[in-house]
Amino acid sequence: MLLKNEDSLLPLKPGASVAVVGAFAKTPRYQGAGSSKVVPYTIDVPLDELTALGLQTEYAQGYQLESDEPDEALLAEACRVSAGKDAAILFLGLPDRYESEGYDRDKLNMPRSHIELVRRVKAVNPNVVVVLLGGSVIDMDWEDNAKSILMMYLGGESVGGAAADLLTGKAVPCGKLAESWPLKLEDNPSSAYFPGYAHTVEYRESIFVGYRYYDTAGKPVRYPFGYGLSYASFAYSNLRLSGTTLNNGETLEVLCDVTNTGSVEASEIVQLYVSHRSDVMMSVSQELKGFDKVALKPGKTKTVRFTLNRRDLSYFNAEASDWRVEGGAYEIRVAASSRDIRLTASVQAEADPNQILPDYRETAPCYYDFSNGIAVPDEAFTALLGRAIPQRERKEGDLFTPNSTLREAEHTPIGGFLVFLGKQAAKRMKADEEVGQMMDYLLFESPLRMLTMSDGGFGPKQVDAFIMMLNGKFFRGLWHMRKQRYTK
Numbered sequence: 001m002l003l004k005n006e007d008s009l010l011p012l013k014p015g016a017s018v019a020v021v022g023a024f025a026k027t028p029r030y031q032g033a034g035s036s037k038v039v040p041y042t043i044d045v046p047l048d049e050l051t052a053l054g055l056q057t058e059y060a061q062g063y064q065l066e067s068d069e070p071d072e073a074l075l076a077e078a079c080r081v082s083a084g085k086d087a088a089i090l091f092l093g094l095p096d097r098y099e100s101e102g103y104d105r106d107k108l109n110m111p112r113s114h115i116e117l118v119r120r121v122k123a124v125n126p127n128v129v130v131v132l133l134g135g136s137v138i139d140m141d142w143e144d145n146a147k148s149i150l151m152m153y154l155g156g157e158s159v160g161g162a163a164a165d166l167l168t169g170k171a172v173p174c175g176k177l178a179e180s181w182p183l184k185l186e187d188n189p190s191s192a193y194f195p196g197y198a199h200t201v202e203y204r205e206s207i208f209v210g211y212r213y214y215d216t217a218g219k220p221v222r223y224p225f226g227y228g229l230s231y232a233s234f235a236y237s238n239l240r241l242s243g244t245t246l247n248n249g250e251t252l253e254v255l256c257d258v259t260n261t262g263s264v265e266a267s268e269i270v271q272l273y274v275s276h277r278s279d280v281m282m283s284v285s286q287e288l289k290g291f292d293k294v295a296l297k298p299g300k301t302k303t304v305r306f307t308l309n310r311r312d313l314s315y316f317n318a319e320a321s322d323w324r325v326e327g328g329a330y331e332i333r334v335a336a337s338s339r340d341i342r343l344t345a346s347v348q349a350e351a352d353p354n355q356i357l358p359d360y361r362e363t364a365p366c367y368y369d370f371s372n373g374i375a376v377p378d379e380a381f382t383a384l385l386g387r388a389i390p391q392r393e394r395k396e397g398d399l400f401t402p403n404s405t406l407r408e409a410e411h412t413p414i415g416g417f418l419v420f421l422g423k424q425a426a427k428r429m430k431a432d433e434e435v436g437q438m439m440d441y442l443l444f445e446s447p448l449r450m451l452t453m454s455d456g457g458f459g460p461k462q463v464d465a466f467i468m469m470l471n472g473k474f475f476r477g478l479w480h481m482r483k484q485r486y487t488k
Contacts, residue, residue, distance in 0.1 A: 002166070002173040002229040004149040009127055011169025011231060012087060017056040019082040020047050021121060022091035022114075023065045029093055029133040030159045034101035044160030046091055046131070053168045058085070063113035065095065070116040078117060079124045087127040089167065090118060090146075094134030103441035104195060108139035108185050118145045131163050137181050140222055151177075169231065174267040174293070176228040176337065180211045180221050187221075189213040189374045197392035198408060204376040206367060206384060211338045212284040217370035226271050226288070226337035232262025232298070236270075236342035239334055246310060246330070246349045254306040256334050256343055260296035267295045272306045273333040273341070274313060278326055280357045281315065282367040286333060308332075313349050318386075319356055327351030360384065400470040402449035402463065409448070414469045419443070 002010070012018065025047045031037060051057045060081040061074050082088035092114040099105055109115070122128050122145040130146040132138060135154050143149070150173070152163050165171035182188055189205035196202060208216060211225035235258070242253035258268055272290040277283055290306045313330055314323040327350050334343040360367055363383035366376050382389055394408050409415030423443065448467060451458040458466070461480065468477030 001151045001153075001175040001177055001227075002148075002231075003151055003223055003227075004143070004146065005229055005231075006147040008231075009087065009129065009148045010150070010167060012055065012129075012167055014054055014168075015056065016086040018050070018058075019060060019078070019085045019088040019121075019125070020050060020057050020091070021060045021062045021078045021082060021088055021117065023061050023063060024091035024093060024131075024133050025059065025089075026061075027065060028091070028160050029095065029154065030156055031154055032101065032135055033096040033099065036101060040157035042157060044158045044162075044164075046160035046163055049161045049164035050089070050167065053164050053170065055168065062090070062117045063111070068111040068113055070113045075117060075120050079120055082121045083124040085125060085127075087129055088121050088125045089129045089131060090121060091131045091133065092118070093132045094136075094138065099135050105136070108137055109141075110134075110138055115142050118142045122146070129167065131167070133159070137179060139184065140181070143222070169264070172231045172264055172266040173228065174230055174269060176226045176269045176271075176291075177223055178225070180214050180225045180338075181223040182214070183220060183222050187214075187219060192375070198394055198405070200390050200392050202381065202389070204381050205374060207282070207284060208367070208370075208374060212287065213370070213374065215338055216285040217374070219370075219373075221339075224337050224339035226269075226291075226335065227339070228269070228337075230262070230266050230268065232260055232264050232266035232268075232296075234266075234268045234296075234336070235259045235261050236334060236336070239332075239343035239345050241332065241345050241347060244347060246308060246313060246347050248310060248350075250310070252308040252332075252347060254308060254332055254334070254345075255303055257301050257303055258294055258296065259301040260298050263298050265295070265297045267293055268336070269293050270304045271335045271337065272308075273335055273338065274308070275331040275333060276313065276326070276328065278328075278357070280359050280361070281326065282358075282360055282364075283315070286331075286338065288338070304334075310349070317355060318358065324352045324355045325349055326355075326357060400448070400467050402467065403447045404467075404470075405445055405447055407444040409470050410444070412470055414466070414474070418466075 026045055028046055030043065047057060047059055058081050060078040062078045063074055064071055092110060094110060118128065118130065119142065128146045129148040132149065132151045150163065150166060152159055155162055166173050185191055189208050193202050193204050205213060214221050236256055238257040240255050246252045254272060258270055260266060270292050271288060273286040274289050275286040289308060289312045292304050294302050294304055296302060310325055311323060314325045317324040330347050330349055332345045332347060333341045335341045360383060364380035366380050378389060400409060406415060406419055410419045448463055451463050452460055465477045465480035468480065
């Protein structure tokens with residue numbers, strides 16, 4: 001996704017002299033970390049791909065792959081190489097150790113060495129292009145130091161060639177974000193309640209997830225859901241609906257025209273949202289109901305068509321355990337992103353009969369007003385749950401069960417000994433830092449019943465015996481432990 005392109009710096013002109021900076025330019029991050037790692041047939045190296053497309057390239061490492069700390073010698077080299085060039089292309093992002101299966105990120109920022117590199121290079125060359133490699137949202141307080149930003153996510157073994165094609169205009173970007181990028185982690189509606197407690201995670205944000213929250217609350221974001229720039233521009237026009245109602249048994253055709261008003265052939269992803277704000281129910285400002293990609297030559301126009309049915313207007317009624325439609329007006333929105341609505345029209349829908357609208361205006365008013373962000377007190381969450389909030393933490397004296405974790409048991413002599421053995425085994429198994437973090441997390445957070453997956457170390461009856469020992473029946477558990485054998 002092309003996130004920023006001031007002064008139309010991209011695409012780079014043929015034969016341009018560029019500094020290619022960052023260890024990711026030679027060793028790109030192209031896949032996720034953890035058990036999903038594969039050995040690729042080949043890997044496109046960004047530096048080589050840019051050189052092959054005719055750019056005059058000079059490389060500087062910029063930072064150490066295995067360290068977060070800025071390296072003054074590497075920074076000085078990067079500044080020397082970048083000075084006087086037509087542009088400086090910085091390959092930055094999230095190292096494997098920052099995100100992996102098995103554990104959650106606790107911050108959104110890149111390593112300090114990457115951030116400092118952007119700032120230093122900007123001081124010697126105003127034409128900074130940042131290519132980001134990573135699997136998810138990145139804090140971008142440094143954004144003003146770059147004229148152009150291209151987010152490649154984890155693009156697979158050919159990500160280097162793909163990035164080079166986009167940077168030089170051999171290909172035209174058309175990707176759109178499938179997630180909102182907040183200004184900071186604390187803006188996320190679940191940040192105050194995650195990762196939760198020993199026994200529970202409370203999803204107090206309810207239906208207000210991602211763009212559904214940010215757009216409903218009017219919360220500023222760095223980049224909205226569905227956002228993405230192009231080297232072309234597009235005009236939307238001539239919205240028409242096949243009818244003015246959408247009742248039982250009916251469908252609604254939504255059509256609009258999209259014109260490429262730019263100078264290059266490009267594709268646009270047209271998005272369809274539906275908006276209906278209830279006076280009674282808690283509701284989001286809009287929901288994505290469809291999208292379509294259309295390729296257009298310069299000056300050409302195509303018609304984009306969507307089909308809506310009653311299910312697209314419905315909400316889930318917990319009392320009925322089924323989907324229901326509230327009667328009233330629904331706004332049809334055709335957009336380039338969730339914050340860039342181009343065309344609107346209205347349609348009426350009749351209400352489903354015999355429904356009781358869920359009304360939390362008195363018991364959980366926080367879900368109707370986000371002027372001060374999302375803050376859900378216990379009484380409001382209890383009303384939404386329809387029952388008492390489950391016990392969050394293990395209480396002293398509670399018995400251990402197969403669903404207890406080693407983190408809960410590590411304070412006991414037996415649990416502490418097992419944690420020690422697990423850590424020793426993890427040290428022998430892990431080959432790199434991110435795998436080590438994953439193993440440590442799995443060791444502490446997995447339920448005791450998962451010990452049956454320890455490659456023959458524990459069977460179900462051995463786990464039961466171990467739990468007996470944790471619950472104070474040491475000798476009885478030890479007797480069962482020795483008596484039982486693991487059977488597959």
